Amino acid sequence: MKQLILSATLLLLAPQIEAAEHKVLRISTNQTDLILQVGDNGRLYQTYLGEKLLNDEDINRFTWYQHPGSDGSISQRGWEVYSGSGNEDFFEPAIAITHNNGKTSTYLYYVSSSTQAIDGGIETTINLRDDKYPIDVTLHYVAYPKENVIKTWSEIKHQEKKPITLTKYASTMLYFCNSAYYLTEFSSDWAKEAQMTSQQLQFGKKIVDTKLGSRAAMIAHPFFEVGLDQPVAENIGKVLMGTLGWTGNFRFTFEVDNTGNLRVIPSINPYASNYQLPANEVFTTPEFIFTLSYNGSSEGSRNLHEWARNYSLKDGKGTRLTLLNNWENTGFNFNQEILANLMKEAKHLGVDMFLLDDGWFANKYPRDNDKSGLGDWEVNNSKLPGGIPALVDAAKEADVKFGIWIEPEMVNPKSELFEKHPDWAIHDDNRAMYFYRNQLVLDLSNPAVQDYVYSIVEKILKENPDIAYFKWDCNSPITNIYSPYLKDKQGNLYIDHIRGVYNVFKRVKEKFPNVPMMLCSGGGSRCDYEALKYFTEFWCSDNTDPIERLYIQWGFSQFFPAKSMCAHVTSWNKNTSIKFRTDVASMCKLGFDLSLKELSPEELTYCQTAVNNWKRFTPAIMEGDQYRLVSPYQSNHMAVNYVSKDRQLAVLFTYDIYPRFQEKLLNVKLQGLDPSQKYKVTEINLMPGQISTLEANGKTFSGDYLMKVGLKAFRANHTQSRVIELIAE
Structure with missing residues (x-):
C-alpha cells in the first residue's frame, strides 16, 4: 500500500x-x-x-x-x-x-x-x-x-x-x-x-x-x-x-x-x-x-x-529620544529623591528623557547588586516607596519623559520566581550550576514562560501608560543546558528558545506599538534585524571609552544606520575631554550617563550646546546618508560625514586619535555633496570661549571642491575632535 x-x-x-x-x-x-x-x-x-x-x-x-x-x-x-x-x-x-x-x-x-x-x-x-x-x-x-x-x-x-x-x-x-x-x-x-x-x-x-x-x-x-x-x-x-x-x-x-x-x-x-x-x-x-x-x-x-x-527597523522613519541614564552615576545605590533630582538634571542638560537602569525592583531579595532579585518585577519599596507612578510624576514635573530598564528573560536563583518555578529556568539538576553574572536564562521555549515574560511588560505599561521607553537587557548566555519543558526534544531547545523570545517581542509590539525600546545584551551582543523589527535601537557596547567607541561604531556602522546605534557620554576615560567624548557619541543616537555635578560650568554649557546641535542635524545624522571617510584601522585619525537626502545639510566629524610626531596631515575629502552647490563651512560644538582654528571656518566652497580637495580638518594633538557643519547657500 x-x-x-x-x-x-x-x-x-x-x-x-x-x-x-x-x-x-x-x-x-x-x-x-x-x-x-x-x-x-x-x-x-x-x-x-x-x-x-x-x-x-x-x-x-x-x-x-x-x-x-x-x-x-x-x-x-x-x-x-x-x-x-x-x-x-x-x-x-x-x-x-x-x-x-x-x-x-x-x-x-x-x-x-x-x-x-x-x-x-x-x-x-x-x-x-x-x-x-x-x-x-x-x-x-x-x-x-x-x-x-x-x-x-x-x-x-x-x-x-x-x-x-x-x-x-x-x-x-x-x-x-x-x-x-x-x-x-x-x-x-x-x-x-x-x-x-x-x-x-x-x-x-x-x-x-x-x-x-x-x-x-x-x-x-x-x-x-x-x-x-x-x-x-x-x-x-x-x-x-x-x-x-x-x-x-x-x-x-x-x-x-x-x-x-x-x-x-x-x-x-x-x-x-x-x-x-x-x-x-x-x-x-x-x-x-x-x-x-x-x-x-x-x-x-x-x-x-x-x-x-x-x-x-521599528519606527525606522521616526524620531529618536536623547536621554540621561543613571547607571554610571548611581549604580544600584539610589532612592526616589536622587532619581527626581537626576530628572531635573536631564531637563537642564536639554535631553528628552530620563532612563532608570537596573536596581529598582524586588523586595524579599532586594536588587541591591546583581546577585539577587532578578525575576521579581515588583518595585523595591525601600528605595522607591512611591513606586513607578511617583517616578513618572517626577519626570512630568521635570518636563522630561521617563524610561525604565528590564531584563525579563533572566532569573537569579536568589529570587522568589526561582523558588516558585525552578522548572522555568534552563538548568540541569544533575550537575552543579554554573552562573554567568549570577543568573540563569528562563526557558522561552515554554509558552507559560513566554506568557510570564510578556506579562511583566504588560503590567508595567498598563499601570504606568506614560512610560515612554524600555531598555531591554539580556546579560547571560545559556549555561547548564537542559529544558525541563522540552523533555525528550532537547535538540529543539536552542531554536525554540529564540523563537519564544521573538514571540514575546512580537506580542509587546502588537500591544504597545508606539513605545520605543533599546535592545541591549551585556553591551552589543544582540544586533540582528529580526529583533530590530521590535526595537527602535540597540546598545552597541558597555564600553563608552571614546577611543574604543570609534572602532566599535565604525564596525557596527557597516550594517546599521546611526539612528539604530545608541552612544552615551560617560566618565570612561577621563583623560579625554568632555568635548571629545560628546563628539564621538554625537555620530550615533546621542545619550548621556553621568552626573552633571562632575562637569564644570563651561563643560555643562558645551554639552547643552552639543545636544541642541545634534537635534538640528537630525535630518543628516539620523535620516541622511553616511560616508566613512578615514578609518581608524588605517590611520591615527577618523572621519565620517553625513548628508541629508536633499543634500542641503551635511555634518563632518573628525577625530585625532593618536597622531605621530610631525606626521603628515592629509585633507579630509567629503563625499555625498552636490558638486554644483555652494556650502558654508562652520565649525560647531566649540567649548565656551573657544575660537575655531579651522582655516575654512566661515568660508563658502563648492561641493565639488569639498569632495575633490577637502578641508584641513585634522590636527596633530591626541584625542581632539571637530564637528563641522556645511549648509547649502
Missing part, C-alpha cells in the same frame, strides 16, 4: 518537473541580478549573481551546468540553490534530514514558483519537493530594487507519519566564481564589540559561528563582508555584505572548492540542535539579508541603512 501511495505521488510530480525544464527565474534589484534555472534533471540551480544585465534576452544565455570541473571538463552538477545532504554534490549542503526509515538523502526538485508585490519590493516564492519522500521546501526571495538589497529564507515541512530530524537548515546558498575572496568578520567580547579583521579565503571551509544560545553575539556578530577579487575597501571593488536575522546561535560557512569557487551558507548553527519536526509543521529559517555593492563597502552600508529605515 505504501509503495502504491509513493508511486502515485511520483506520477503527480513527474509532469510538473518535466514541464519546468529550463525555466529561468530572475530576482532583481536596480543594480543586481540573481538568476536561477531549472536543470535538465528538474532541480534548481544558480546561474548568475552579479551586476544587473541590461538586456532581458541575456538572462537565457547561462547554462545550469556551465561551471568547470577539476579536470577542465564541464560539471553536470551545477550550483544547486538548496542542495541536500546525500546527493551527488560533494560539498557542504543546505539541508540535511534523517527520515523515519533512518535514511538521510535529500533530493529536491522544482515544482512551481510565483511572484507578488510587497512593500518596497517583489517577493519570489519557489516550491521544491523531494521525489522519494514527502518533503517540501519553499524558498523565499524578496528583492528591494531601490535599496539594492535582497533578503531570503526557507521553509521546510513534511508529511511523514513520525517527526523527521533536521540536522542542517540553511537560510540560503550563494555561489561566486572569482579570482580571490577576502573575508571581513566581526569578532566581539564584552566591551570589545564589532572588531574587524580580514583574511583571504583559501581552499576548504571557514566557519564563523556562536554557541551561546542567548546573548549569542558576545563572541562573533551575525554579519560579514566578502571582497570579490580584492580585499574589502570603502569605495572601490565588489563586495558581498550579509547579515542574518537571528539573535541565537548562527553559523556562516564559507567554502572554497577545489576549482576555486565559493559557496556562502548562512544558517542557524546546527550545534546541539538536531531538530525534531512533526508532520505539517513549518520550520522557518531566519532571514538572510544581503547586498552586492560594486563600489566598496561604503555604498553597501548605505544600501543596508536605507533598507533598514524603510522596512526592518
